[in-house]
Amino acid sequence: xxxxxxxxxxxxxxxxxxxxxxxxxxxxxxxxxxxxxxxxxxxxxxxxxxxxxxxxxxxxxxxxxxxxxxxxxxxxxxxxxxxxxxxxxxxxxxxxxxxxxxxxxxxxxxxxxxxxxxxxxxxxxxxxxxxxxxxxxxxxxxxxxxxxxxxxxxxxxxxxxxxxxxxxxxxxxxxxxxxxxxxxxxxxxxxxxxxxxxxxxxxxxxxxxxxxxxxxxxxxxxxxxxxxxxxxxxxxxxxxxxxxxxxxxxxxxxxxxxxxxxxxxxxxxxxxxxxxxxxxxxxxxxxxxxxxxxxxxxxxxxxxxxxxxxxxxxxxxxxxxxxxxxxxxxxxxxxxxxxxxxxxxxxxxxxxxxxxxxxxxxxxxxxxxxxxxxxxxxxxxxxxxxxxxxxxxxxxxxxxxxxxxxxxxxxxxxxxxxxxxxxxxxxxxxxxxxxxxxxxxxxxxxxxxxxxxxxxxxxxxxxxxxxxxxxxxxxxxxxxxxxxxxxxxxxxxxxxxxxxxxxxxxxxxxxxxxxxxxxxxxxxxxxxxxxxxxxxxxxxxxxxxxxxxxxxxxxxxxxxxxxxxxxxxxxxxxxxxxxxxxxxxxxxxxxxxxxxxxxxxxxxxxxxxxxxxxx
Numbered sequence: 301x302x303x304x305x306x307x308x309x310x311x312x313x314x315x316x317x318x319x320x321x322x323x324x325x326x327x328x329x330x331x332x333x334x335x336x337x338x339x340x341x342x343x344x345x346x347x348x349x350x351x352x353x354x355x356x357x358x359x360x361x362x363x364x365x366x367x368x369x370x371x372x373x374x375x376x377x378x379x380x381x382x383x384x385x386x387x388x389x390x391x392x393x394x395x396x397x398x399x400x401x402x403x404x405x406x407x408x409x410x411x412x413x414x415x416x417x418x419x420x421x422x423x424x425x426x427x428x429x430x431x432x433x434x435x436x437x438x439x440x441x442x443x444x445x446x447x448x449x450x451x452x453x454x455x456x457x458x459x460x461x462x463x464x465x466x467x468x469x470x471x472x473x474x475x476x477x478x479x480x481x482x483x484x485x486x487x488x489x490x491x492x493x494x495x496x497x498x499x500x501x502x503x504x505x506x507x508x509x510x511x512x513x514x515x516x517x518x519x520x521x522x523x524x525x526x527x528x529x530x531x532x533x534x535x536x537x538x539x540x541x542x543x544x545x546x547x548x549x550x551x552x553x554x555x556x557x558x559x560x561x562x563x564x565x566x567x568x569x570x571x572x573x574x575x576x577x578x579x580x581x582x583x584x585x586x587x588x589x590x591x592x593x594x595x596x597x598x599x600x601x602x603x604x605x606x607x608x609x610x611x612x613x614x615x616x617x618x619x620x621x622x623x624x625x626x627x628x629x630x631x632x633x634x635x636x637x638x639x640x641x642x643x644x645x646x647x648x649x650x651x652x653x654x655x656x657x658x659x660x661x662x663x664x665x666x667x668x669x670x671x672x673x674x675x676x677x678x679x680x681x682x683x684x685x686x687x688x689x690x691x692x693x694x695x696x697x698x699x700x701x702x703x704x705x706x707x708x709x710x711x712x713x714x715x716x717x718x719x720x721x722x723x724x725x726x727x728x729x730x731x732x733x734x735x736x737x738x739x740x741x742x743x744x745x746x747x748x749x750x751x752x753x754x755x756x757x758x759x760x761x762x763x764x765x766x767x768x769x770x771x772x773x774x775x776x777x778x779x780x781x782x783x784x785x786x787x788x789x790x791x792x793x794x795x796x797x798x799x800x801x802x803x804x805x806x807x808x809x810x811x812x813x814x815x816x817x818x819x820x821x822x823x824x825x826x827x828x829x830x831x832x833x834x835x836x837x838x839x840x841x842x843x844x845x846x847x848x849x850x851x852x853x854x855x856x857x858x859x860x861x862x863x864x865x866x867x868x869x870x871x872x873x874x875x876x877x878x879x880x881x882x883x884x885x886x887x888x889x890x891x892x893x894x895x896x897x898x899x900x901x902x903x904x905x906x907x908x909x910x911x912x913x914x915x
Contacts, residue, residue, distance in 0.1 A: 324343050468484045481516070526559070715727070826850035875895060
């Protein structure tokens with residue numbers, strides 16, 4: 301009895317033995333012979349006499365005090381880590397809210413300004429403001445993402461997307477700084493590469509924006525090229541170690557390779573891997589070195605790995621760098637229609653006035669693959685001779701693709717010469733983005749040019765523009781793109797909206813948006829007011845900010861849904877507007893009863909589209 305530090309444990313052990321005859325791994329507190337208490341682990345059984353009656357207990361006891369102490373320390377550390385993670389998540393959510401609310405106002409008002417009538421100087425200013433806001437948003441997302449990746453709580457969101465639409469978003473952000481440096485931006489998509497895909501499009505967009513922006517940052521002369529193709533065989537040796545288990549050449553799974561190549565400062569051999577480190581810094585005497593890619597590339601690599609892909613860098617100092625990313629994606633079970641594949645330009649004769657060899661080759665290969673007859677002129681004088689000869693022979697060019705800075709002649713002088721040679725009609729300008737920086741959009745219209753292709757050349761945009769101008773407009777309804785939400789239609793419908801938003805800047809921005817629509821809008825600043833309005837009026841759509849005083853948006857939504865059930869009211873579409881940028885916040889809003897979620901900063905087109913889809 302004296303060996304038991306806790307007599308109750310002795311009695312409990314006896315009861316267990318009488319019930320089961322034997323116990324194993326039984327923990328109990330024991331008194332050591334020197335008086336201190338230890339934790340023992342007993343393996344015991346009853347000893348029976350000749351009458352099959354228990355008369356003794358035989359046991360082996362092992363001292364596990366040290367082990368239990370370590371287990372307690374580990375459990376304490378685990379609980380502390382969980383508490384720290386919860387605190388970190390709470391902090392990230394709050395920071396996301398604090399950053400995104402003012403940025404939402406800025407970006408929303410800038411979008412509205414871009415839709416208004418501006419002179420060239422004003423448009424330059426607004427575009428610069430918009431680009432800076434986009435960069436700030438990217439930095440905010442990077443900081444939040446990096447913290448979540450380090451915590452192991454970043455989730456991917458798979459869904460269908462169109463690769464060419466995604467690339468348009470990439471160019472809208474990355475091309476303006478490239479144009480400021482007069483860099484040639486080229487996008488090459490292999491003809492066999494599928495564009496209807498399933499994956500996390502937001503993360504893929506984020507990766508490509510970072511890679512391309514980083515390449516532009518460290519390139520002062522030459523070009524930056526994005527090449528995309530499907531890998532139909534096993535990845536090469538440099539990727540095989542990581543990807544061989546993930547590679548699966550079945551019909552619904554594809555491996556896409558993205559390569560970003562530049563002609564920038566390049567890297568020393570021992571610096572190549574350090575560009576993926578968020579902390580590696582360049583030496584003061586190498587201010588233009590790219591020995592650190594900053595937070596963006598560190599996030600890229602982690603995102604690529606999270607998507608079961610891999611990422612490698614190659615470089616020669618002074619000759620640029622090549623970053624290769626391989627990511628497994630999926631094709632939809634019912635493959636979405638890829639409009640560019642159906643476009644036919646059989647026997648359409650096209651003149652391309654373009655001095656950059658890689659862009660020449662890209663345009664020529666693309667157009668010829670769709671049946672066109674293509675002639676390339678690197679200089680204006682050569683182009684004029686070709687046009688003059690085509691008029692003389694009667695085999696005239698149906699379409700002329702002309703770069704914004706043709707070799708050998710100023711643009712408008714060349715256009716006038718082209719007109720004099722009889723080859724002006726049906727000309728398309730291939731312009732750097734944005735064309736307003738040269739204050740010539742009105743001059744182009746005066747010259748009769750109505751079509752401008754943005755650089756880098758977008759395959760689908762180029763093919764559809766040429767198809768329409770050649771009188772071969774596609775009538776396939778699958779190829780008709782959805783209209784912009786600000787065209788007559790969605791924005792001109794007579795809808796009654798209830799908007800719950802407590803931030804005055806956000807209200808100002810949203811009011812400016814709705815001034816361009818036919819919506820009737822009522823405003824409230826907290827959940828209580830929203831619930832009162834909802835119960836006493838009928839609305840077509842409710843826009844609900846989730847973070848409001850008095851009553852938060854999620855609580856208000858839950859009560860609205862309950863009120864609808866009790867009063868047999870039809871379900872009103874509710875769209876959550878949140879500055880919280882994480883997947884769990886979207887899921888939480890949907891579970892509360894929201895039909896959709898838009899993240900702040902709110903994109904005007906995204907908001908109007910969400911309203912249309914909710915209806």
